[in-house]
Amino acid sequence: MIYLDHAATTSLSDAALQTFIDISKEYYGNPSSIHWAGRKANSILRKARLDIAQIFDTKPEQIIFTSGGSEADTLAIQGYALANQHKGKHLITTAIEHHAVLHTMEYLEKCFGFEVTYIEPVNQVISAQQIKEALRPDTILVSVMYANNETGLLLPIREIGEILYDHQAVFHVDAVQAIGKIPILPEELHIDFLSAAAHKFHGPKGVGFLYSRLANFDSLIHGGRQEEQHRAGTENLAGIAAMATALKEQTDQLEQHYQTVTDLKAFLLDKLAPSNYYLNESGPSLPYVVNIGFPHQLNEQLLMRLDLAGIAVSSGSACTAGVIQASHVLEAMYGQDSDRLKESIRISFSHKTTKEELDFLVQQLHQIIGGTQ
Numbered sequence: 001m002i003y004l005d006h007a008a009t010t011s012l013s014d015a016a017l018q019t020f021i022d023i024s025k026e027y028y029g030n031p032s033s034i035h036w037a038g039r040k041a042n043s044i045l046r047k048a049r050l051d052i053a054q055i056f057d058t059k060p061e062q063i064i065f066t067s068g069g070s071e072a073d074t075l076a077i078q079g080y081a082l083a084n085q086h087k088g089k090h091l092i093t094t095a096i097e098h099h100a101v102l103h104t105m106e107y108l109e110k111c112f113g114f115e116v117t118y119i120e121p122v123n124q125v126i127s128a129q130q131i132k133e134a135l136r137p138d139t140i141l142v143s144v145m146y147a148n149n150e151t152g153l154l155l156p157i158r159e160i161g162e163i164l165y166d167h168q169a170v171f172h173v174d175a176v177q178a179i180g181k182i183p184i185l186p187e188e189l190h191i192d193f194l195s196a197a198a199h200k201f202h203g204p205k206g207v208g209f210l211y212s213r214l215a216n217f218d219s220l221i222h223g224g225r226q227e228e229q230h231r232a233g234t235e236n237l238a239g240i241a242a243m244a245t246a247l248k249e250q251t252d253q254l255e256q257h258y259q260t261v262t263d264l265k266a267f268l269l270d271k272l273a274p275s276n277y278y279l280n281e282s283g284p285s286l287p288y289v290v291n292i293g294f295p296h297q298l299n300e301q302l303l304m305r306l307d308l309a310g311i312a313v314s315s316g317s318a319c320t321a322g323v324i325q326a327s328h329v330l331e332a333m334y335g336q337d338s339d340r341l342k343e344s345i346r347i348s349f350s351h352k353t354t355k356e357e358l359d360f361l362v363q364q365l366h367q368i369i370g371g372t373q
C-alpha cells in the first residue's frame, strides 16, 4: 500500500505517538484543577505551549490550542471580524483559500452583513499588489494562505505583511500546509494570526493552534476560562503534547526534509518525462505537492485505478458520495471550462516517501494512461 496523500493528512510519527501514550497514561488530571494531578497536567500544557512558542519566536500566551486548522481559521476570522465590526465591515481573502476560510467568509457575509473581496488569481498567481488595490479604509482583516493545499503554490506573505503594516487591517495567514516544512516567524512577517493543524506535520488529528498577536477577538466556544479565555473546554492534553513533539521533530530537520522532498519531486517528474502530462504550477511552490494532469484522462477514473493498485492519491478537491467536485482552486486559476478540472490529480509527499514507491506509481500511471517508461 502506497500513501501519497500527505497534504490531506500525515501518519503519526513514532515520537509523537509515544508522547501521546505517555501523557494519556501519566497525566490524566484536568490541567485546570488545582490539586496535584491538575498541576502535573498543567505543567505538560505549559511546556507544550512554551515549546511551540519558541519555534515561532512568540510569547507562550499567544499560542491558543484548537481542534485543528478549521477551528483556528474560523477563530481568527470570525472571532476578529465580530469583535471589531465597529472599525469596518470589509474583509479580503483569495479565491484559492481552503473552505475553512472561504465558508467562514461567506457566513460573515450572509449572517452579519460583511462585504468580502475574493482576489482571483491573475496568470494563475495572487500578487501582493492585488491585495493593495483591494484595501479600503474600512477593511479590517485580510486572510491569505501561506501555501495552497491543492497546488503547493506559495503566496507572497512577506510582501502582503509589509503592505498591511500601516493599515488598520489585521493579517491572518492559514499556514496549515506550510508549518513544519518551511521556517515561519510570524512577527517578522507582520502576521497577526497564524493557523496550524498537527495532523499535517506528523502530529495527531483533531488538534492544532492559532498564533495570535492580538487579544481583541471573540471566542467560538464559550464556557471555562481556558486558553486566555479565547477557547473554552478541557484541553486535549495528550494531543497537544504530541503536537509539540511532532512540530519540534519536523522543525529540527526542516532543511533535510525539504531537500529530500525536492529530490523526490524531481525524481517523479523525471520518470514521467516521456509521457504526456502537465503541471498545475504557476509560481514558487512547495515541493511537497504536485498537482498534475494527464490529457484526456479523467481524474475520477485515474484515482480509482490507482486505488485498485494500492496507491492513495487525491484530486485535491472535495469528494461527495464518491464523486469529485470540480476544484475551486483550479477553476479560479484556469477557468471553469478548463479540462484541467477533470484531468488533474494531487500527489503529495512526506520525507518518508521513497523512490521505490514513486517508481511503482509511475509504472501504474504508465499502464493506465498507456505511456512508456
Ligand SMILES: Cc1ncc(COP(=O)(O)O)c(C=O)c1O
Residues within 6 Å of the ligand: 007, 008, 067, 068, 069, 070, 071, 073, 098, 100, 145, 147, 148, 149, 174, 176, 177, 197, 198, 206, 208
Ligand atoms: C490550507 C488548509 N487550511 C485548513 C485546513 C483544515 O484543517 P483541519 O482539517 O485540521 O481542520 C486544511 C486541511 O486540509 C488545509 O489544507
